[in-house]
Amino acid sequence: MTAGTMGSVAPYTGLGHRLFAEGHDVEIVTHAKFADVVACCGLRMRALAADPFEDLLEAHARMRRGPRSPLAGVRFVRATERAAVSLVDGILTGIDLKADLVLLSAITAPLGRVVADYHALPSMGVFLQPDTPTSAFSPCTTAWRPPGHVNRLRGHVANALLDAVYAAANRELHARLGLAHRGTHRLRVARERAGWPIWHGFSPSVVPRPADWRPGLGVAGYWWPHECADWQPPALVTDFLAAGPPPVFVGFGSMMPGDPGRLAGLTAEALRRAGMRGVVQSGWAGLSVLNDDVITVGPIPHGWLMPRTAAVVHHAGAGTTAAGLRAGVPAVPVPVLTDQPWWAERLTRLGVSPGALPFARLTADRLAAALRRATGEPRFARRATELAARLGLEDGAGAVARAVAERGR
Numbered sequence: 001m002t003a004g005t006m007g008s009v010a011p012y013t014g015l016g017h018r019l020f021a022e023g024h025d026v027e028i029v030t031h032a033k034f035a036d037v038v039a040c041c042g043l044r045m046r047a048l049a050a051d052p053f054e055d056l057l058e059a060h061a062r063m064r065r066g067p068r069s070p071l072a073g074v075r076f077v078r079a080t081e082r083a084a085v086s087l088v089d090g091i092l093t094g095i096d097l098k099a100d101l102v103l104l105s106a107i108t109a110p111l112g113r114v115v116a117d118y119h120a121l122p123s124m125g126v127f128l129q130p131d132t133p134t135s136a137f138s139p140c141t142t143a144w145r146p147p148g149h150v151n152r153l154r155g156h157v158a159n160a161l162l163d164a165v166y167a168a169a170n171r172e173l174h175a176r177l178g179l180a181h182r183g184t185h186r187l188r189v190a191r192e193r194a195g196w197p198i199w200h201g202f203s204p205s206v207v208p209r210p211a212d213w214r215p216g217l218g219v220a221g222y223w224w225p226h227e228c229a230d231w232q233p234p235a236l237v238t239d240f241l242a243a244g245p246p247p248v249f250v251g252f253g254s255m256m257p258g259d260p261g262r263l264a265g266l267t268a269e270a271l272r273r274a275g276m277r278g279v280v281q282s283g284w285a286g287l288s289v290l291n292d293d294v295i296t297v298g299p300i301p302h303g304w305l306m307p308r309t310a311a312v313v314h315h316a317g318a319g320t321t322a323a324g325l326r327a328g329v330p331a332v333p334v335p336v337l338t339d340q341p342w343w344a345e346r347l348t349r350l351g352v353s354p355g356a357l358p359f360a361r362l363t364a365d366r367l368a369a370a371l372r373r374a375t376g377e378p379r380f381a382r383r384a385t386e387l388a389a390r391l392g393l394e395d396g397a398g399a400v401a402r403a404v405a406e407r408g409r
Contacts, residue, residue, distance in 0.1 A: 001029040001094055001112055002105035003048060003087060007319030009034050010225035011128060011201055012105070016043050017226040018397035019404060029094040040228040048090030084111075084169035091115055092176060101404060106131060110166045110184060111173050113191065118177050122407065125198030126400060128318045129339050131159065132198075132217055136210035141338055144345035152212075163188060199400050202318070205390045206325065206346065218403070221396025222322050227301050237279065237305070240295050244277055246310040247294075248371060251281030251320070252336070263362075264289045267313075270367035276375070279305065302327070311374045313367070316344040316356070325352065328388030330380035332370045334359050351383035 002012050009030050020026045020043060028038045032047035039045065091111045095102055102123040104112040109125050116123040129140045133155025138145035141158050145151060163184035174181045182190075195216040200207075201223040209219040241247070250267050264280070268289045271278040278294040280287050288296050302320065306312055306327035314320045316333035321343045324331045331353040333344035344356035354373040357366055374380050 001091075001102065001108045003030060003090070003107045004105075005317075006034070006037075007317040008105060008107060008128065009037065010319055011223040011322075012126070013037060013040070013043070013226040015103075015126065015201070015223040015397050015400060018223075018401050022401050022405070024404065027096060027099075029090075040226065040231075046094055046096070048087065048094055080165050081168050084166050085172055087111060088169055088172050088176065091173065095119070095121065097121070101407060103400075110163075110187065111169060113196070114170070114173055114177070114179075114187065118179065123196075124403070124407070125196065126201060126223075127198055128201050130200055130202075130207065130210075131162075132192075132210075132213055133159065134210035134212055136212065137207070138342070140342040142342065144342050144349070159188060160185065197403070199403060201396055202322065203325075203391055203394055203396070205387060205394070206322075206350065218399065220399035221394035222326070222391065223397045223400070224303065224322075224326065225301070225319075227303055231301065231304075233300065233304060234297070236295060237297055237300065240277075240279070241308055244293075246308060247277035247279050248274075248311050248313060248375075249279050249281070249306055249309040250287075250313040252287070252315045252334070260287055263287060266362065266364045266367065268294055269364035270371065273364060273368035274371040274375075276310065276371060279309065311371060313371070315359075316340040316347065318343060321347065325350075325384070325387055326391055328385045330354075330374040330384050332357060332367070332374050334362055334367075350387060352380055352387060354380065 002009055012028060016026045016028050027044045027046055029046045030038070030048060035045055035047070087108070088111065091108065092115060095112065095115055097119050099121055102112065102116045102121050103126045104123055106125070106127040106129060113123055131140070133139070133152045135149050135151050136147050138151045139155045139158035142154060166184045170184045170187070171181055192214065195214065197216045199218045199220045201220060203221050204219045207219065248271060264287045267278070267280060267287070268291065271294060278289070280289045280294060280296045281300065282288060282296055282298055290296055302323035303326065306323055306329060309327070309329055311330045311332060312324040312327065313332045313334060314324060316335045317340055331347050333347050333353060333356045335341040335344040335356055336359045341356065341358070347353040348355050354370055354377070357370050
């Protein structure tokens with residue numbers, strides 16, 4: 001069970017397909033708009049009753065467009081709380097009561113584990129980001145900071161804020177189940193004391209497992225999205241790739257960061273100044289750039305497109321970050337919100353990026369300069385190639401499959 005944007009769903013298609021290939025009966029529970037993505041894997045799907053995330057991201061975009069004020073931030077927090085409440089119906093009806101094991105993403109876990117426990121169903125976390133406090137790094141909803149004991153305190157504060165976002169949804173869920181209310185923080189503490197197992201879908205070469213994590217918290221490696229065997233790239237794209245040197249990929253995924261016309265114009269100008277061709281993915285922002293050196297495309301598997309590019313410009317979401325690392329090309333991360341600044345800084349520290357370029361500071365000059373560095377200094381491509389080779393040796397989905405098999409014995 002997972003909820004959110006494409007980046008919160010696509011990795012689970014690869015994980016689900018691996019479990020299916022090993023003989024398990026797999027059902028993915030997520031938003032109805034991802035039905036085609038799930039069906040491509042040959043898996044069953046059960047739709048969540050609501051999909052609040054497009055409205056939530058639109059609320060964030062409105063906040064960014066308006067004047068900066070504490071009130072705007074409060075309104076966005078309230079929108080986030082309402083999004084969590086709207087998930088309650090889906091969480092209640094989405095879990096098959098005959099399931100042998102329920103796998104929960106980080107977004108669905110605070111509510112899904114309550115329902116699984118209520119029905120005496122075993123469950124396990126399958127998270128794309130770390131949420132357990134550690135001294136090894138700062139929480140992923142804050143800026144990346146180097147190792148230090150204060151990081152654990154930051155982690156507990158970040159979790160307390162997240163628990164507050166789920167508080168109203170948790171009260172609603174307990175009432176619907178006829179249970180005495182237990183606060184979200186108490187549920188998190190109980191989760192840790194019980195040693196609830198969580199596998200993390202990122203590479204230990206990217207984020208090593210912290211030495212101070214408790215037993216039961218594993219770093220599996222990436223779960224790559226499943227790609228349909230009969231998928232064929234559009235002729236527009238193959239012809240464009242064949243017509244010149246590798247282009248730059250530019251995509252902001254599910255982000256809606258401001259005026260799409262301004263962002264499209266800025267992107268085109270940056271590519272012109274850098275002297276590079278580009279493939280722009282329209283995404284939820286609705287970007288559109290078309291000239292002799294730039295084309296705009298819709299959904300295309302990152303696993304196919306990114307390795308054919310010279311560099312990738314993206315919002316540094318967990319899934320897109322992973323795809324860029326797998327492709328072995330330099331990155332120019334342009335983070336917008338939540339965990340994106342954290343992943344962007346990680347790309348810099350890994351040596352595959354010249355540095356993050358926060359969206360609020362994005363200009364054509366800055367993007368062009370970053371692209372010239374990313375593609376002109378060989379150390380970034382060299383490091384990206386080395387890291388991609390290491391990722392290619394890992395089997396993140398297999399680690400989870402083995403854990404599932406062990407629980408079934």
